[in-house]
Amino acid sequence: MVDDEEDLPQQYPIDPDEFKRIFDDAEEGASSLHENLVEGAQYAGYIRRALAISRRIYSLLATRASEEPELIPLLSSGIEYVKALGDELRRLQVETKPTISRLYTITSTAFSFTSSSGIMVDPDSLDGFDDSSLVLPRFLSRDREEFAVQFDAIDPSLGETYRGSWESFHSGRADPLRGALFLMRQTYDHLFHVLAPDDEVRLSEYWQEKSGSDPKKVHRTERIQYAAFTHIKDESLARTFESAANQMTNIYDQLNRAHQRGEIDEEKATRALVAMSQLLEDWIEAIDL
Numbered sequence: 001m002v003d004d005e006e007d008l009p010q011q012y013p014i015d016p017d018e019f020k021r022i023f024d025d026a027e028e029g030a031s032s033l034h035e036n037l038v039e040g041a042q043y044a045g046y047i048r049r050a051l052a053i054s055r056r057i058y059s060l061l062a063t064r065a066s067e068e069p070e071l072i073p074l075l076s077s078g079i080e081y082v083k084a085l086g087d088e089l090r091r092l093q094v095e096t097k098p099t100i101s102r103l104y105t106i107t108s109t110a111f112s113f114t115s116s117s118g119i120m121v122d123p124d125s126l127d128g129f130d131d132s133s134l135v136l137p138r139f140l141s142r143d144r145e146e147f148a149v150q151f152d153a154i155d156p157s158l159g160e161t162y163r164g165s166w167e168s169f170h171s172g173r174a175d176p177l178r179g180a181l182f183l184m185r186q187t188y189d190h191l192f193h194v195l196a197p198d199d200e201v202r203l204s205e206y207w208q209e210k211s212g213s214d215p216k217k218v219h220r221t222e223r224i225q226y227a228a229f230t231h232i233k234d235e236s237l238a239r240t241f242e243s244a245a246n247q248m249t250n251i252y253d254q255l256n257r258a259h260q261r262g263e264i265d266e267e268k269a270t271r272a273l274v275a276m277s278q279l280l281e282d283w284i285e286a287i288d289l
Contacts, residue, residue, distance in 0.1 A: 111137070116279065145163075161187045195227035195287065224241075228241040
């Protein structure tokens with residue numbers, strides 16, 4: 001079930017100006033989005049405070065209205081305004097909920113990208129590096145059993161393999177990390193063979209016939225591309241997941257090397273395990289089967 005090593009194309013250094021432009025554009029997008037959301041949060045916060053004060057004012061006016069009937073039209077119009085405002089706020093809440101949900105998803109992928117990138121380097125080699133970005137933020141904390149249930153829905157044995165990886169990691173038995181790494185790699189293999197069966201990938205635009213002794217081989221990157229554009233309805237989000245294909249295959253290779261015989265670098269292996277688990281959880285949330 002494990003794919004063979006892929007025939008990797010020759011890699012060339014990226015143009016430094018293009019490198020800078022790509023990161024500058026992404027950081028500018030994050031900054032602009034942050035500014036917009038902060039601005040929106042200020043508006044919503046003010047409305048909430050204004051309503052709390054208005055409630056007290058109109059409550060007082062309501063007690064006076066029995067003796068001051070001229071206040072009744074003011075009360076009535078005020079209540080109508082608050083009702084209309086509430087309706088509009090609920091409409092905006094419904095409209096923005098998918099945006100916030102999508103923002104959560106891409107925030108999670110950004111963490112997966114950063115944490116998996118961190119596997120490839122020694123953080124101590126980066127001057128002034130803040131490794132807090134490699135630690136799962138509390139607002140992204142996850143209940144792994146919930147994800148296990150989602151894996152179960154695809155195939156019960158898939159959920160059991162995912163559970164088994166973390167059970168092995170926490171078991172305290174001899175060499176628990178090696179077993180956890182192996183099972184997490186098996187989770188990856190199983191999931192993507194369900195999402196992207198060989199025969200279907202070969203019939204798609206994402207596959208190319210190979211040279212050499214195995215022309216029908218399916219590469220892991222081709223499998224990921226097929227899965228992204230077949231099972232993620234939002235095309236922009238699918239492109240985000242597809243663009244991380246090489247990242248996933250690099251982590252897969254880390255898992256493969258780490259669980260083989262020999263001394264394990266526990267810190268690097270644990271980071272590879274967490275990064276792959278996070279990536280698979282991102283996928284299980286994004287796909288629509």
